[in-house]
Amino acid sequence: MGQAKTRGPYAKTPARRAEIVRAARDSFAERGYANASLRDIAERAGITHAGLLHHFHNKDELLAEVLADRDSEDWQQGVDEVDSTDRLGPYLTELIRHHQKAPELMRLWIELATAASRPDHPAHAYFVDRYERSRAQFSDGFPDEAARFALREGISPESAAVLFQAVLNGLQLQWLIDQELDIVGPVTDFVRLLFEGNSEALPES
Structure with a gap:
């Protein structure tokens, strides 16, 4: 690894912060949070x-910044790729497989989300806002009755959004405990259950 550069080390630029966050993400993924050091990240x-x-x-x-950055990437990918219900299954499959490449980051995210359930936790407000935005994004994908018809009868977009988050987070937790477990198949099955009312909306396996 090259010698640390000192150009403008005290300039609080977005570019410099982004470089540090990328370095921290690599260090956490390779070494684990406990073993990663600030000196290694700086280098x-x-x-x-x-x-x-x-x-x-x-x-x-x-x-916290590393995990927020990962969230932001996932969010933007979802906005870019999921423009209809038939894109949801393939997107989730790709997302899960991407997260499985960095299990330590997945574990850290779950641990932080759990800790942030306490109202006095510094990240509490962030996670409240994150889940609200995620639910709103999902629900906004059903702007009229024609779009709502894609959902299984009796399931509202609001309920589907809550179930979507619960299933995705729960499956990833199960995989961290047993990394031989297939969670791609179940998440695809879940999407099929949500859109069972409209065969045209079912994602391909």
Whole structure:
């Protein structure tokens, strides 16, 4: 690994912060959160240790930013790729397989989300907003009665959004406990159950 660069280490630029977050993401994924050090992250980012501390005060703050960055990427991918119900299954399959390539990040996300269930946790407001936005995005995909017809009879878009989050998070937790478990098949089956009322909306296996 090259010597840390010192150009503008105290300039709080978005580009510099993004470099640090990418470096932290790689370090957490390779070494695990407990074994990753701020000095290693600084070296990966090409910045001094003191320069990193000017942007992020500690490793906990960096972890929150790494997971928020991962969320943002997933969010944008969903917006770009899921323009109809028949794209939901393939998108979820791709998303899960992508997350399985970095199980440590998946584990850290679940641990932080659980800890943030406490109202006094620093990340509580972030997760409240995240889940609200996710539910709204899902529900907004059914703007009229014709679109709602794609859902199985009796299931509202609002209920489907809550179920969608619960199933996706729960399956990933089960996979972390047993990484031999197939969770791609079940998530595809879940999408089929949601859209059972309209055969044209079913995603292909």
